[in-house]
Amino acid sequence: MRRIDVIANIASGSVGPDAPAVAERLLAEHGVSGVVHAPATGELTDCLRAVIDGAPDAVLVLAGDGTARAAAEMAGPDGPLIAPLPGGTMNMLPRALYGERDWQAAMRACLEGGEARMISGGEVGGRLFFVAAILGSPALWATAREAAREGRIDIALARARRAFRNAFSGRLRFTLDGRPKMKAEALTLMCPLVSTALDAEERALEAAALDPSSALDVFRLGFNAARGQWREDPSVAVGRCRVGKVWARGRIPAIFDGEPARLDPEASIRFRPKAFRALVPPDETSS
Known part of the structure; x- marks a missing residue:
C-alpha cells in the first residue's frame, strides 16, 4: 500500500490525546507513508468524508462505534480499505474483526501484512x-x-x-x-x-x-x-x-x-x- 490515512478521535472512549503521536510512530516503524488526522468532534464527519474521497489505499479509523460504522458505509465495497480500530466503549465492529486486540496491536497487525476482506452487512430503513x-x-x-x-x-x-x-x-x-x-x-x-x-x-x-x-x-x-x-x-x-x-x-x-x-x-x-x-x-x- 502506497498511502494510509489514520483518523483519530481523541475525545472517544479509549483513544486519548497521545494517540495521534503513537499512530505516527507506528506508521514510521513499518515504513508506511501516511497522514494522521485528529479532527475536533464537530469536524469528524467532514474529515472522514474528505479522507475517503481522497482515495488512499486504506483508512485506519480510531474512534467509537458510530464513526466505525460511518466509515464503512462511506467507503462501501468500491472505496478504500477500512480498518475500524477499537477506540470506543463497545467496539462491536473492531472486536468482530480483530478480536480482543487493543488499537495499537490491531494497527500493528494490519501494517505488518494486512489483507483485504469483503464484509457483508444488513440494511434497515436505509x-x-x-x-x-x-x-x-x-x-x-x-x-x-x-x-x-x-x-x-x-x-x-x-x-x-x-x-x-x-x-x-x-x-x-x-x-x-x-x-x-x-x-x-x-x-x-x-x-x-x-x-x-x-x-x-x-x-x-x-x-x-x-x-x-x-x-x-x-x-x-x-x-x-x-x-x-x-x-x-x-x-x-x-x-x-x-x-x-x-x-x-x-x-x-x-x-x-x-x-x-x-x-x-x-x-x-x-x-x-x-x-x-x-x-x-x-x-x-x-x-
Missing part, C-alpha cells in the same frame, strides 16, 4: 450495519445508556423510566423473505461476521424474534442468554432473512452496531452481500 441490529422497545435502553455515559444522570433516569413504561407495549409487525406476518417485542438481525449460526460466507442475516410476555419470560431469557442458549428459549423464534419489512404504530427505536437510532413506522430490511472492504491481519481473512 441504515447500514455490519454486526447486529436490534429493533423494538428494548432498543430504548440504549438512549439511557448514552446519557449515563455522558454524565447526564437526570436524563438517563428519565429515559430509563420511559423505556420501562414502553416495555411490552409496542410490539413490532414484520415479514421476512415472504413468510407469513409475525409479531414480536423485538427483532434482532445478526450479520454472518458474528452469528454463530451462520457460515461466514452465507448470503443472509440471522433473524431472531424475541417475544417475552412477562417478567418471568424476561428472567428466563436472560438466564438462557447467560449460558449461550438464548436460541433455544421458547420466547425466541430464529430464522434467515435476505429481504423483509418491519412496521409499528409509531417510530421504531433501533440500535445499529451499538448506536441508537429511530426509524420511520415502516422500514424495509435487506441483506448486503458486499458492504465494504476491511483491512484485516492474515489470520483473520479465513475466519
Whole structure:
C-alpha cells in the first residue's frame, strides 16, 4: 500500500490525546507513508468524508462505534480499505474483526501484512450495519445508556423510566423473505461476521424474534442468554432473512452496531452481500 490515512478521535472512549503521536510512530516503524488526522468532534464527519474521497489505499479509523460504522458505509465495497480500530466503549465492529486486540496491536497487525476482506452487512430503513441490529422497545435502553455515559444522570433516569413504561407495549409487525406476518417485542438481525449460526460466507442475516410476555419470560431469557442458549428459549423464534419489512404504530427505536437510532413506522430490511472492504491481519481473512 502506497498511502494510509489514520483518523483519530481523541475525545472517544479509549483513544486519548497521545494517540495521534503513537499512530505516527507506528506508521514510521513499518515504513508506511501516511497522514494522521485528529479532527475536533464537530469536524469528524467532514474529515472522514474528505479522507475517503481522497482515495488512499486504506483508512485506519480510531474512534467509537458510530464513526466505525460511518466509515464503512462511506467507503462501501468500491472505496478504500477500512480498518475500524477499537477506540470506543463497545467496539462491536473492531472486536468482530480483530478480536480482543487493543488499537495499537490491531494497527500493528494490519501494517505488518494486512489483507483485504469483503464484509457483508444488513440494511434497515436505509441504515447500514455490519454486526447486529436490534429493533423494538428494548432498543430504548440504549438512549439511557448514552446519557449515563455522558454524565447526564437526570436524563438517563428519565429515559430509563420511559423505556420501562414502553416495555411490552409496542410490539413490532414484520415479514421476512415472504413468510407469513409475525409479531414480536423485538427483532434482532445478526450479520454472518458474528452469528454463530451462520457460515461466514452465507448470503443472509440471522433473524431472531424475541417475544417475552412477562417478567418471568424476561428472567428466563436472560438466564438462557447467560449460558449461550438464548436460541433455544421458547420466547425466541430464529430464522434467515435476505429481504423483509418491519412496521409499528409509531417510530421504531433501533440500535445499529451499538448506536441508537429511530426509524420511520415502516422500514424495509435487506441483506448486503458486499458492504465494504476491511483491512484485516492474515489470520483473520479465513475466519
